[in-house]
Amino acid sequence: MNESRGTRAWRWLREHAVNIVAALVVVYLLLPIAVILLFSFNNPAGRYNYTWVGFTLDHWAHAFSRPELNEALVTSLKLALLATVISTIVGTMMALALVRHQFFGRRLANFLIVIPMATPEVVMGAALLSFFLILGTPSLGFETLLIAHVMFCISFVVVVVRSRLIGFDRSLEEAARDLGANPFETFRLVTLPLIMPGIFGGAMLAFALSIDDFVISNFNSGTTVTFPLYIFGAAQRGIPVEVNVIAMILFSVTVAAMGFTTWQQRRAEKMASVRPEQEEAPIPLPAT
Amino acid sequence: MRRRIVPYFLLGPGTIWLVLFFVVPLFYMAKLSLNAGVFGELHFDWNWSNYSEALSAYDTQFVRSFEYAGAATLLALVISYPLAYAIAFKAGRWRNVMLFAVVAPFFTTYLIRTIAWETILSDESPVTEVLHAIGLVPSGHILATGPAVIAGLTYNFLPFMILPIYASLERIDVRLIEAAKDLYSSAAQSFWRVTLPLSAPGIVAGTLLTFIPAAGDYVNAQFLGGAGNRMIGNVIQSLYLSQSDYPSAAALSFVLMALIMIAVVVYIRFAGSEALMGEEAR
Numbered sequence A: 001m002n003e004s005r006g007t008r009a010w011r012w013l014r015e016h017a018v019n020i021v022a023a024l025v026v027v028y029l030l031l032p033i034a035v036i037l038l039f040s041f042n043n044p045a046g047r048y049n050y051t052w053v054g055f056t057l058d059h060w061a062h063a064f065s066r067p068e069l070n071e072a073l074v075t076s077l078k079l080a081l082l083a084t085v086i087s088t089i090v091g092t093m094m095a096l097a098l099v100r101h102q103f104f105g106r107r108l109a110n111f112l113i114v115i116p117m118a119t120p121e122v123v124m125g126a127a128l129l130s131f132f133l134i135l136g137t138p139s140l141g142f143e144t145l146l147i148a149h150v151m152f153c154i155s156f157v158v159v160v161v162r163s164r165l166i167g168f169d170r171s172l173e174e175a176a177r178d179l180g181a182n183p184f185e186t187f188r189l190v191t192l193p194l195i196m197p198g199i200f201g202g203a204m205l206a207f208a209l210s211i212d213d214f215v216i217s218n219f220n221s222g223t224t225v226t227f228p229l230y231i232f233g234a235a236q237r238g239i240p241v242e243v244n245v246i247a248m249i250l251f252s253v254t255v256a257a258m259g260f261t262t263w264q265q266r267r268a269e270k271m272a273s274v275r276p277e278q279e280e281a282p283i284p285l286p287a288t
Numbered sequence B: 001m002r003r004r005i006v007p008y009f010l011l012g013p014g015t016i017w018l019v020l021f022f023v024v025p026l027f028y029m030a031k032l033s034l035n036a037g038v039f040g041e042l043h044f045d046w047n048w049s050n051y052s053e054a055l056s057a058y059d060t061q062f063v064r065s066f067e068y069a070g071a072a073t074l075l076a077l078v079i080s081y082p083l084a085y086a087i088a089f090k091a092g093r094w095r096n097v098m099l100f101a102v103v104a105p106f107f108t109t110y111l112i113r114t115i116a117w118e119t120i121l122s123d124e125s126p127v128t129e130v131l132h133a134i135g136l137v138p139s140g141h142i143l144a145t146g147p148a149v150i151a152g153l154t155y156n157f158l159p160f161m162i163l164p165i166y167a168s169l170e171r172i173d174v175r176l177i178e179a180a181k182d183l184y185s186s187a188a189q190s191f192w193r194v195t196l197p198l199s200a201p202g203i204v205a206g207t208l209l210t211f212i213p214a215a216g217d218y219v220n221a222q223f224l225g226g227a228g229n230r231m232i233g234n235v236i237q238s239l240y241l242s243q244s245d246y247p248s249a250a251a252l253s254f255v256l257m258a259l260i261m262i263a264v265v266v267y268i269r270f271a272g273s274e275a276l277m278g279e280e281a282r
Helices: A004-040 A067-100 A105-120 A119-137 A142-166 A171-178 A183-212 A217-221 A227-237 A241-272 B002-033 B049-057 B060-088 B092-107 B109-121 B124-135 B146-170 B172-182 B187-198 B200-217 B221-225 B232-241 B247-269 B274-278
Strands: none
Touching: A004 A241, A004 B060, A004 B092, A004 B109, A004 B146, A004 B221, A004 B247, A067 A105, A067 A142, A067 A183, A067 A227, A067 A241, A067 B002, A105 A142, A105 B002, A105 B124, A105 B247, A119 A142, A119 A217, A119 B200, A119 B232, A119 B247, A142 B002, A171 A183, A171 B247, A183 A241, A217 B002, A217 B232, A227 A241, A227 B002, A227 B109, A241 B092, B002 B109, B002 B187, B002 B247, B049 B060, B049 B247, B060 B092, B060 B146, B060 B200, B060 B247, B092 B146, B109 B146, B109 B221, B146 B187, B146 B274, B172 B187, B187 B200, B187 B247, B200 B232, B200 B247, B232 B247
């Protein structure tokens, strides 16, 4: 109790040092996002949106007033959607094989999935371009972008879905079989709903990776322009403020989607922990 | 018999896609790297001199890439550990908010994030003024310097460092730390001898996930660096896309991939291998 004020302050600082550093890091992580948001309200004097001039809501009101930007955005959304659907189906199948089956070549398959994640993007982009060049593909464009995007999304989908499958309680499937469901029904009515949050998480990751990809796309796009490629092209002549607005819109949508996934995941966890005292029916029974 | 076919059927489409569009292209790139002649008349010729010429022309960029990526990885580790630690052990009801802050940068486009740093580090920005005022940075420009590129790399790959470290810290059995305290270890001792070693897999995974993309990056050097800060990614990109010097660019890509693989293998030997295979958190 005889501690001087100095020692007390020192002790407080020592106890909370980790928290203080952590708070600073959080600020550091969010700072660029705050800057993007702030500059979406800027009213720049010239073409360059780098210095703060004045507040305006104009660019939010006319977010979709630039045809080239809209076109790039639509291309990106289409590309991301298609790449997500393909890579999620293919990746989920691979994850099922790797977790549920013992087979010859399992280690090799694992290796094939890990190695693209350990390869720098610039190498992947360059390799694909070399491939398309030597093959003499008629033209680079949407199709080559789709091939590339599915390629780099697959591994991430597999990793996410696999982590969900590993924690899977297989007695639920056995119960379904005991109740007379055939393997296909078991999969459709028990397995699939339970691993759905994992699949959804993998799909979201694939979508985020695809819509954000610049490096690999830059190599394989030809004259097709995606949202990141538009930004890169615009950077030299000055990026329109609308880009910041659209970035913040995309940000909000992603945050909402992520909130939804978390909520769904909690629900599925509840569903999976079958307890007699639970009130609602945990698994929807097949209509017979 | 049927069960034996099932896994191959499930693996089939994905494997074909990865082999056709990841493995085969690497072979094509290898072939291209041994081509001779100028664009338009390229032909395969076991032309190994592409490698020696490209390496001697761009050795500075190679060394620089590994220096920048190394510095960024180290910085990211120092910044990430306290945050991951706080989220795992101290955050309480703030945990989800903090985890959100960690992944939030992923939700904004990579290029826009980097361009935001261009604004933050520009000469007129308040952040630059503060950094100058407290003497953390010598006067003069921050943009278009090596430290600016390293700062950008550190920021952009930070979540790849934080998440695996957090995952490994969160898995630690708190009773082990309590046991250390019961056995009269000080807070520092229990950290250095229990917590830190148990979080090693996360550190190994995090450093790899940060270092690999950072070494091949060219976006940060493009926007935050100057002419003297070009990394090997910038060289490969411009040889491929503006100068059409495909053989040299392909040779450089291969050397980059090989050097990263060597670095990874050496590092894993040194740091233990269970980390990589077990810790594939993003």
